[in-house]
Amino acid sequence: MSTVLQSDSKTAPATPPGHSIKAKQSLGSRVKRLNIPGGLGGWIWLAIIIVPIYYIVITSLKTSEGYFGQNPLALPTAPTLENYQLVLEANFATYFMNSVIVTLGSVIPTVLISFMAAFAIVRGRGRYLKFVNGMFLMGLAIPLQATIIPIYLMIIRLNLYDSLLAIMLPSIAFAIPLTVLILSNFIRDVPNELFESMRLDGCSDWQTMWRLALPLTRPAIVTVAIYNGLHVWNGFLLPLVLTQSPGLRVLPLGLWTFQGEFSVNIPAVLASVVLSTLPILVIYVLGRRQLVSGLTAGFSK
Amino acid sequence: MSSTTTHRAATASRKIEQTGQQKSALAWLTVPALIFFVVFALAPLVGVLVLSFANWDGIGAIGAAGLENWSSVLSDPGLYNALGLTFLIMIVSWLVQTPISLLLGVFTAGTQRYRAALAVLYFLPLLLSSAAVAIAYKALLDPNFGLAVGLGLPFLAQDWLGVPQLALGLVIFVIAWQFVPFHTLIYQGGVRQIPKSLYEAAQIDGAGIIKQFFHITLPQLKYTIITSSTLMVVGSLTYFDLIFVLTGGGPGNSTRILALDMYLRGFRANLMGPASVIAVILVVIGLVLALFLQRLGGKDKQGSQLEGL
Structure with missing residues (x-):
C-alpha cells in the first residue's frame, strides 16, 4: 500500500518536506481535520435536516393569521399554544397513554426474554442452540411486515382484535432477532475469566446470568431498549391493522386521523407532530450517549 | 463460542x-x-x-382457492408496476443514501466538538415516526405557505403529490431524509474502528486525504458497507408507513410499492388471498437479497458478517 500512497503533492499541499516525522504527523492530522468539502457537506446536510424541523416547530406555535399572513420561516409574531391545546383536547392524552402501554409492554418482555436467549446462545453449546441462533439470524432477513395478514387472522381467532395486547405480541416477536443479536455480541465480550470465577464460587448459570452478565451488559440493554422503544412507539402498520376503536389509537395512528380531520388547520396538525415526538426527544436527550455508542457497537462490528 | x-x-x-x-x-x-x-x-x-392458496375476505370463512390467486396476481399488470417501483425506489434510495451516509459518517467520526454536536442534530429525523414525517412534509410542500415561499425558491412550489414523477422523487427524498441519519451512525462507528496506524503510515508516505479515503477508509469499511446496504435494501421493502401517509400510493398507482399493494389488496379490497401472494413475493425478495448481499461479503466472513447485522 505504501508504494501506492507515496508522495502525492497535490492532495497534501500543506505538508512541506523537511519536517521531522512528528511535526509532519501533527500537521498532517490537522490538514485532515480541515476537510473543507466534508465540512461544507456536513453543514448542508445540517440545513436539510434542520430547516424542516424548524418549520414544524415554529408553525405549530403560530395562529392561523400568522400562518396565512407571515413568511413561513419567520418566527411567530404572537406565539401561541392554542394549537397544542386543541391537540390535547382531541384525545391525545389517551393516545399518549396507549403508546406508553404498548411500548413498555413490548420492550420490557422483549429485552428480558432476548437477554435470556442471548445468554444461552453465547454461554451454551450444542446443535439446538446453534439452530435457534440461526433461526433468529434468518428472522433479520425477513421483511416481517409481510406476515401481517396471518397475524391479523391469528389475532382475530385469539379474540384479541382491537386490543393493545394485539399490537404488543407481534411487536415483541419482530424485535427479538435483532435484540438477541446485539445482546449476544455484547455478552460475548464479557471476559471468560469472570464466568469462570463465578462458577468456582459455586454460582449456577441462572445466578451468573443475573449477577454477572446482566450488570455487565447494561449499556447494551439500554441501547436495545431505546432502539426497540423507538420502533414500537413509531409503529404504524400493526396498530392500523389490529385495532379499530378511537379509544385504542396509539400516537402515530392518532396523528394520522387527526391530520385527516384537521387538514385545513396546519399549525394544529404540526403541533400534533411535535407533541407525539416530544417524549421520544426527552428519552433521546437522556439516553443519547448510550444509544449512539451502543448502536454503533452493535452494527459496526 | x-x-x-x-x-x-x-x-x-x-x-x-x-x-x-x-x-x-x-x-x-x-x-x-x-x-x-x-x-x-x-x-x-x-x-x-x-x-396465498386460499379464499378469504378478511371476515368470513376461509376456503381453498388452488392456484387461482397466484394466476390472477401473476397476470395482473399491477404486480409488475409495484415490483418495478419497489426495485426502483430500492436502487435509487441506495444510490442516494450510501454516499451521503458514508461521507457524513467519515465526517462525524472526526474528534472535533462541533462534529459531535452536528451528529446529535443529524439523528433528529430518526426520532419522528414515519407518519409524522409524512404529515410534516405535506405541510412543508404547501406551495403557498410552505418552504417554497419561506426560502424564496419558486421551483419548490410544485404539485409534488399530483405528478407521478414528482411524487416518486419526493418519496425517495423523504426516505433519505429519514434514514440517512441511521446509516451515518453505522458508518461513523465503522470509521472509528479503523486502526489509526493505517492513516499515520499513509501520512508518512505523504498520501493526502483523498488518497487516504480511497485506499484506507473505503476498503476498511467494506463490511460496514455491506451491513448498511443489507439493512437499507431489506428495509426498503417495508417503507409502507411513509408512503401510505404521504401519497397513499398515488397519484394513480405511481408510488404503489409492493408492501402498499399488499395492504390495499388485503385490507381495502378485502382480497386476502391475492394480498398473501404479494406477501410471499415480498418475503422471497427479502431473503434472496439478504443472501446475495451476504455472499458479497465473501464466504469466509459470512458468519461474522451476519453477526454484524
Whole structure:
C-alpha cells in the first residue's frame, strides 16, 4: 500500500518536506481535520435536516393569521399554544397513554426474554442452540411486515382484535432477532475469566446470568431498549391493522386521523407532530450517549 | 463460542457431565423468545404461504382457492408496476443514501466538538415516526405557505403529490431524509474502528486525504458497507408507513410499492388471498437479497458478517 500512497503533492499541499516525522504527523492530522468539502457537506446536510424541523416547530406555535399572513420561516409574531391545546383536547392524552402501554409492554418482555436467549446462545453449546441462533439470524432477513395478514387472522381467532395486547405480541416477536443479536455480541465480550470465577464460587448459570452478565451488559440493554422503544412507539402498520376503536389509537395512528380531520388547520396538525415526538426527544436527550455508542457497537462490528 | 464452556480443571468425565447439564439448563432460557418468535413471526410466515392458496375476505370463512390467486396476481399488470417501483425506489434510495451516509459518517467520526454536536442534530429525523414525517412534509410542500415561499425558491412550489414523477422523487427524498441519519451512525462507528496506524503510515508516505479515503477508509469499511446496504435494501421493502401517509400510493398507482399493494389488496379490497401472494413475493425478495448481499461479503466472513447485522 505504501508504494501506492507515496508522495502525492497535490492532495497534501500543506505538508512541506523537511519536517521531522512528528511535526509532519501533527500537521498532517490537522490538514485532515480541515476537510473543507466534508465540512461544507456536513453543514448542508445540517440545513436539510434542520430547516424542516424548524418549520414544524415554529408553525405549530403560530395562529392561523400568522400562518396565512407571515413568511413561513419567520418566527411567530404572537406565539401561541392554542394549537397544542386543541391537540390535547382531541384525545391525545389517551393516545399518549396507549403508546406508553404498548411500548413498555413490548420492550420490557422483549429485552428480558432476548437477554435470556442471548445468554444461552453465547454461554451454551450444542446443535439446538446453534439452530435457534440461526433461526433468529434468518428472522433479520425477513421483511416481517409481510406476515401481517396471518397475524391479523391469528389475532382475530385469539379474540384479541382491537386490543393493545394485539399490537404488543407481534411487536415483541419482530424485535427479538435483532435484540438477541446485539445482546449476544455484547455478552460475548464479557471476559471468560469472570464466568469462570463465578462458577468456582459455586454460582449456577441462572445466578451468573443475573449477577454477572446482566450488570455487565447494561449499556447494551439500554441501547436495545431505546432502539426497540423507538420502533414500537413509531409503529404504524400493526396498530392500523389490529385495532379499530378511537379509544385504542396509539400516537402515530392518532396523528394520522387527526391530520385527516384537521387538514385545513396546519399549525394544529404540526403541533400534533411535535407533541407525539416530544417524549421520544426527552428519552433521546437522556439516553443519547448510550444509544449512539451502543448502536454503533452493535452494527459496526 | 464453544471454548467458553471448557473447564480446564475438571476431569474428563466431570467435564462431560457438566457440559451436559449446562447445555440443557441453558437451552431452557431460549424457550420464551423462541415461543414468541415461532408463534408470531415464523408461523405467520408459513401462514402467509397457506393463505396465498386460499379464499378469504378478511371476515368470513376461509376456503381453498388452488392456484387461482397466484394466476390472477401473476397476470395482473399491477404486480409488475409495484415490483418495478419497489426495485426502483430500492436502487435509487441506495444510490442516494450510501454516499451521503458514508461521507457524513467519515465526517462525524472526526474528534472535533462541533462534529459531535452536528451528529446529535443529524439523528433528529430518526426520532419522528414515519407518519409524522409524512404529515410534516405535506405541510412543508404547501406551495403557498410552505418552504417554497419561506426560502424564496419558486421551483419548490410544485404539485409534488399530483405528478407521478414528482411524487416518486419526493418519496425517495423523504426516505433519505429519514434514514440517512441511521446509516451515518453505522458508518461513523465503522470509521472509528479503523486502526489509526493505517492513516499515520499513509501520512508518512505523504498520501493526502483523498488518497487516504480511497485506499484506507473505503476498503476498511467494506463490511460496514455491506451491513448498511443489507439493512437499507431489506428495509426498503417495508417503507409502507411513509408512503401510505404521504401519497397513499398515488397519484394513480405511481408510488404503489409492493408492501402498499399488499395492504390495499388485503385490507381495502378485502382480497386476502391475492394480498398473501404479494406477501410471499415480498418475503422471497427479502431473503434472496439478504443472501446475495451476504455472499458479497465473501464466504469466509459470512458468519461474522451476519453477526454484524
